[in-house]
Amino acid sequence: MSDLSTAAADLIVLTLPDGNTREVPAGTLARDVVGSIGARLLSASVAVAVDGEVVDLMTPLRKSGAFVVITDKDPRALEVLRHSGAHILATAVRRLRPDAAIGFGPAIDDGFYYDFDVEKPFTPDDLAAFEAEMRKVVAEKYAFVREEVSLEEARARFAGDPLKMERLADFEGSDEVISVYTDGPFVDLCRGPHVPDTSYLKHFKLLSIAGAYWRGDVKRQMLQRIYATAFWKKDELETHLHQLEEAKKRDHRVLGKSLDLFFFSPVSPGAAFWTERGTVIVNELQAYLRDLQRDGYQEIRTPLLYNKSLWETSGHWGKYRENMFLVLDNETGEHDMSLKPMNCPSHYVMYASKKHSYRELPLRFNTYDVLHRNEVTGALSGLTRVRQFQQDDCHIFLMESQIADEVRQLVQFILSYYRTFGLTATLKFATRPATRIGSDDMWDQAEAALRGALEATGLPYELKEGDGAFYGPKIDFDVHDSIGRAWQLGTIQLDYAAPERFDLSYTGEDNSAHRPVIIHRAVSGSFERFTAILIEHFAGAFPVWLAPEQIRVIPIADDYRETCEALVARFRAKGLRATVDARNETLNYRVRDGEMQKVPYMAVVGKREAEESTVALRVRHTGKKQEILSVDAFEARVLDEVRTRALTPMPVAATTTEEASA
RNA sequence: GCUGACGUAGCUCAAUUGGCAGAGCACCUGAUUUGUAAUCAGGCGGUUACCGGUUCGAUUCCGGUCGUCAGCUCCA
Structure with missing residues (x-):
């Protein structure tokens, strides 16, 4: 304590973004500095950053520097919220499963997770129960209380948590500050920062359960990891969940099946x-x-198959053999041949076959x-x-x-x-x-x-x-x-x-x-x-040069079938991948099928088109808008797009690609 | 490889506490000849992944194998 009181005698200088400064005694809580700037700012604040280091509002400030108040508009605030979400998750899990030993619970790119060591693995039902319990913890509005403790004190507090005790061993001989955070019934060893209290977590969802090795080490026990996400606003959470659904739809495994690839x-x-x-x-x-x-x-x-001498020279036999498919050599009776896992050695053999x-x-x-x-x-x-x-x-x-x-x-x-x-x-x-x-x-x-x-x-x-x-x-x-x-x-x-x-x-x-x-x-x-x-x-909507089927020609009625077949023959002679869909189905049905198969161009031919050597062109994903153009012009357009490997016709969905990754 | 979940018709999915395995789409046949995202009617289709166990009886419960998925580990 005497340390703190002497420190308090020193003043630190905090520089606000507008250039103003605040001179406060060292050890002043960040919250009090924010409060001195404005009451409304304090209520909107989540954390603060001093010289870029994010700390929570309850942190005693000890050094001078650039002082920035972090509100929920700051991306760093979301990280803080999610990290707090992990603690709230652990709080809920501990209430329902007191036997759960706690591992780590960080914020990650799209949310957060927490690892637990439990006798009986979690089930999807548990997940629902944990989420419900989290809502209670949120409603109970526990403050996140930060304390800085000695190694001995930390050990005393986490004596019942073997994973935390192991983590604490890392602090041995280090002068790193050990901090613990308490929210209601839950205490965790944690660097922080956190939101002021549990009520800040309003929009969240538990997503999945998976095994994860303790400290990422295959030789250690497997913990149960719960993945979750959280956002400041309800619509942000909904948008995120919607994007996950959309992403599933464009999953290559799903499209590979539906597009028959x-x-x-x-x-x-x-x-x-x-x-x-x-x-x-x-x-x-x-x-x-x-x-x-x-x-x-x-x-x-x-060659694809080599005897082991090549892999011994390359070093693969020693280091990579587990990943190689070994093949039995009937002469030696040993598995001393292998399919190649890499091309490099065979290329060296090729190089060495001549003087250069x-x-x-x-x-x-x-x-x-x-x-x-x-x-x-x-x-x-x-x-x-x-x-x-x-x-x-x-x-x-x-x-x-x-x-x-x-x-x-x-x-x-x-x-x-x-x-x-x-x-x-x-x-x-x-x-x-x-x-x-x-x-x-x-x-x-x-x-x-x-x-x-x-x-x-x-x-x-x-x-x-x-x-x-x-x-x-x-x-x-x-x-x-x-x-x-x-x-x-x-x-x-x-x-x-x-x-x-x-x-x-x-x-x-x-x-x-x-x-x-x-x-x-x-x-x-x-x-x-x-x-x-x-x-x-591309969400399966490939540019025309890559599309498995580039043009689908559709006769409106059987009378135009031969005209369509002639068109297809003409396109194919030019190297285009064209088919005719003259099935005994309505035009609507066939157009729908073409759209779902994501064929870039559907050329519809009826009476007018047959007489005038034109096609009624429907461009993928552009709805009812159609162009009437001559067969010559259409063919030239597609050939040009193929030749230049153009990105056309631009899939509407491509714009969402950017949003999804942003 | 590890943890967990899952595996039912070509596809997407149903099937009370264990009691004759269903639907939609696709496919086939017929009618219809269609002007831009599903015409109508009928029909075919299953050793419920595989192997074993419990049971009068197993898609359902148990064990094993294979595969898939979410992750861990790894990685092009």
């Missing part, structure tokens, strides 16, 4: 069966990449070969996580002096590919990890080359210090899907290790052997995952 069968878990329609999409993507890589790249094909001159570099091998990785069953998920997939893989062999130019070119290549689909990516730059190979000079040069290329793009990037591969730094490209998930698709990795392991060389200008450097490059990650993202991004 692919399916999975228990006879080959984790490997897609692509239907004719789905195959069209994959083939178009591959054709586009081939087109882009016609010059400067060498497309190659290498510096004049050939950079030498770019690209491939679309099939890869197999034996993922654990729990990891499989639709097309985004599979056991068999194709990468648009490329390995570039080059001299160190060529790295900067090459990387700059690759970044542009990858970004412009994404742009074709209207996708935006965020870039991450991963630098040298603690355990690594190669000299510091080499890393300096490699990182400088990558960084220079990144900065040349003018795009923002996230620096992931120490997150690089052991063999070199890398740039990763994250693309966001409609449900807000970020998928790592593209990657550019510098590799100084593989050339050593495989003893690769080229003959330099000086007529002696030199080590090349290798760049690993992928653009779409895998065709499977990329297709999944495109399905969700």
